[in-house]
Amino acid sequence: MAETDRITGLTLPRGARVGLLGGSFDPAHRGHAHITREALKRFGLDRVVWLVSPGNPLKAHGPAPLAERMAQARRVMRHPRVIVSDAEARLGTRYTAQTLARLRGRHSEVRFVWLMGADNLRQLHRWDNWRAIMDQVPVGVMARPGDRMSAQTSVAARVYAGARLSEAASQLLPLCDAPAWCFVNLPMSDASSSAIRAGGGWSA
Ligand SMILES: Nc1ncnc2c1ncn2[C@@H]1O[C@H](COP(=O)(O)OP(=O)(O)OP(=O)(O)O)[C@@H](O)[C@H]1O
Numbered sequence: 001m002a003e004t005d006r007i008t009g010l011t012l013p014r015g016a017r018v019g020l021l022g023g024s025f026d027p028a029h030r031g032h033a034h035i036t037r038e039a040l041k042r043f044g045l046d047r048v049v050w051l052v053s054p055g056n057p058l059k060a061h062g063p064a065p066l067a068e069r070m071a072q073a074r075r076v077m078r079h080p081r082v083i084v085s086d087a088e089a090r091l092g093t094r095y096t097a098q099t100l101a102r103l104r105g106r107h108s109e110v111r112f113v114w115l116m117g118a119d120n121l122r123q124l125h126r127w128d129n130w131r132a133i134m135d136q137v138p139v140g141v142m143a144r145p146g147d148r149m150s151a152q153t154s155v156a157a158r159v160y161a162g163a164r165l166s167e168a169a170s171q172l173l174p175l176c177d178a179p180a181w182c183f184v185n186l187p188m189s190d191a192s193s194s195a196i197r198a199g200g201g202w203s204a
Pocket residue numbers: 021022023024025026031032035115116117118119120142143144145189190191192193194195
């Protein structure tokens with residue numbers, strides 16, 4: 001039986017292949033659920049953890065309260081292999097490079113994969129210490145409307161071109177040593193939190 005880590009609150013079996021989907025989830029929507037189900041299949045993951053962020057360091061406006069976003073995320077994503085987590089708030093980290101270092105330290109026998117939509121790969125080089133992200137864990141990138149091509153020619157994609165795994169080999173991603181990244185095409189969802197907020201559709 002896996003033990004629950006007293007700091008992160010996560011119960012992750014030894015050797016498990018665990019995808020981390022970091023996000024504001026302000027609010028969570030069907031696009032998040034869709035890429036999560038795809039990631040489980042395409043990257044051969046045992047679990048996906050939704051890391052509900054205390055606040056994206058690049059976004060000027062703070063999100064809705066964490067408890068509301070967690071509750072909404074749990075309503076949107078009910079799946080036996082998906083965990084909605086406030087581990088970043090528990091760890092007191094906001095920057096992904098730092099979060100990964102702490103998670104890897106506390107769950108040293110887990111194979112983590114950082115997951116993100118193509119829009120985030122496009123701007124990854126603006127994140128704090130971004131190369132440390134690529135150098136710590138394999139990264140799985142999922143197509144998103146409008147960003148499929150630009151992401152693949154982004155700064156991060158070019159700098160780490162030699163570490164790209166072909167889409168046909170996506171199942172191997174969790175077993176790769178970093179740096180390694182893989183872009184997968186999938187039936188795309190145009191859902192976005194900003195569109196929901198703009199439509200006034202956010203209700204916790
Ligand atoms: N429809 C989607 N297709 C692919 N990836 C997505 C989609 N929606 C969200 N993601 C990815 O999920 C992660 C968390 O996204 P986030 O919580 O910021 O939602 P968002 O819809 O992108 O929000 P916003 O519109 O406020 O930027 C990011 O890596 C993002 O790229």
